[in-house]
Amino acid sequence: TICGVKHCPISPMIFSLFMNDLPDVLSGGVHVGNTKIKVFMYADDIAVMAGSPASLQLMINELADYFETWNLNLSLEKSKVVVFGKRAGGLARNEKWHYRGNSLDVANEYKYLGVTLTPRLEMGKHFREKVTQAKHGLNMVWGPLIKKRNIPLEAKHKVFGATTRAVVGYAAQVWGHASYEQVEVLNRYYLKKLFAVPNNTPNYILYGESGVEPLEFYYRKLQLDYLTKILKYPAKRYPKIIAEEVITRRSAWVQDYNELARRCGDNEEICQGGSATEWVQAMKQVLQRSTVMWRENLEREVRESAHHQLYAELNRDPEEGRAYLKMQDLAKIRPTFRARAEMIQVNYKWWKEGLSNICSMCNRQEEETVYHFMADCPVLNEFRANYLKKVTLTRAELVKILDGKTEEVSCDDLVRYIRTATKYRKFLVEEFNYDP
Known part of the structure; x- marks a missing residue:
């Protein structure tokens, strides 16, 4: 075609093929096990990685030469440098980078493929943005569907999962190993709004009476299922290489899972032994036990409550005391919920x-x-x-x-x-x- 392929469905594939040799001309990178990873490429998003300031500048120079050879332009406004690490304070003298004589901004945060990254890999900013988006989506469907009287709660929970849980859980395959209060607040916001209970309703009543679990269990399962999937990838795939290295070293997010296993009473053999695949399968069992333990702790909080002793005496079996939740009339469910709570x-x-x-x-x-x-x-x-x-x-x-x-x-x-x-x-x- 003489018109190009802009807006054509095959344009991303053609661009990927066009840029496919870029890693070959870059000399830097970071080592993950025995593999050197130089660049991540997704459509026209390119992220180069280096282990030192000098190495990064060399890669930028090589990138500039590559772009000149193939008549490509770099958007300086969208191009940023992020220095990852645990150091406090400002940048060192040699931590300045240039592209063809133009200074590149060193950013305190950068959104890459929808995830806001910070130098310390803190997720706070990312969650604030996603929770705002998720609340907007929830409010969009609240009147037409959630607030409707004659729609079963199960259907409303599914809509919440599709419109809200999915939004705030974007990239949970990466961060789902931990519990984040900013995320759980959204879950409780939905439940309080659904059942029309005050903001100060205790969590043990909110979860215990609704039968809904904290989102952390859903996101942990999502991440472990993702790990199971990528560990079956071919040996040269980066996700598999990175996951195997992190699990082998028992570092980063693996430590959170191992700590969860210890809280569930598991011994060190589960945390330290076995292959990457065996470790993931062991953590899936740990997740099941942690869910049971959470429910037991929830019941203990109910029994020991000094201010809701009546609720502690109620039958909380979903087929008996909480069977009213199966009614389709929200106008009847709400007052019953409030009275029991x-x-x-x-x-x-x-x-x-x-x-x-x-x-x-x-x-x-x-x-x-x-x-x-x-x-x-x-x-x-x-x-x-x-x-x-x-x-x-x-x-x-x-x-x-x-x-x-x-x-x-x-x-x-x-x-x-x-x-x-x-x-x-x-x-x-x-x-x-x-x-x-």
């Missing part, structure tokens, strides 16, 4: 100091806990008798209702009581300007 709007706020916890409605001078609101506040006796079939409830009776184990009180009855009692409480507080 003891997160209904009442005066008892253990996380705030200096506030009165006394009931806003009755004159018994009792703390207005969720139990008081649901079971024995005399002002709500009429609603309780109508919907919960008793004027007052014992603790055991309330637990039975919240677990859905009574034939007399349905989930609809429970929801109607919560809605009616909450509305009446709001009316009394606003009408009489109550100040406990």
Whole structure:
């Protein structure tokens, strides 16, 4: 063609073939085991690597000669140098680089293939950008789908995985070995918004009642599956070479997995012995055990909670106490979730100091806990008798209702009581300007 191949589907392939001999003309690089890696090339993105300032400048000069030979232009605005390492402070005197007499900027961060890299390989900036994008995507589908009443929670969780978890988890094959609070905050943001619970809802209730796990388990599995895949690559492929070297040296991200294994009670033989493939398979088993251990710790937190003792008494089996989550009506799921989690709007706020916890409605001078609101506040006796079939409830009776184990009180009855009692409480507080 005399017109070129711009915007043509085969243009990336043709460009790759055109640039295929570039590594042959570069003399620098970094050693990974017995392999010298000089350059990463993806379409028109080129990243050259060197172990010293002088070596990098030599490679830049060789790159300039190559571009001149083949009539290629380098975008200086997009070309940056990043010095990776653990040193503190500024650059050394000899850490300056030029391309045909033009100074190259030394950047504190650079986005390469969608990942923001920093000299210390910190992921904070990358996660901030991805979490912002993920929240935007979540909000885009919130009204049309997530907020819809008659769509199963399972379907909503799948949409979250496709629109949000996938966005924030970009390149998790590289960083998925660790837990990052910035990422987990997004998961909890989704759950709190979905179930309409306050921001201060404890994590052990949020995860325990929803049945959703922290994202770290998903991303670790994603990374281990990726490692399994690349370890089957041909011996000359860079991903395989790098992964095998890191695992053999037990360095970098391997240390995080080994520490996870130790926390799960595994011995040093699992952490240190075996081939790269055997180590990955061992870590997959460790991941399964760590998930079980996380659930056990979650249950322990529930049992030892000083502020949610009612929740500790509830049945949390997904087929029994939490079976209401299978309903398709979000308008019924939300109030039930809040009642079981003891997160209904009442005066008892253990996380705030200096506030009165006394009931806003009755004159018994009792703390207005969720139990008081649901079971024995005399002002709500009429609603309780109508919907919960008793004027007052014992603790055991309330637990039975919240677990859905009574034939007399349905989930609809429970929801109607919560809605009616909450509305009446709001009316009394606003009408009489109550100040406990």
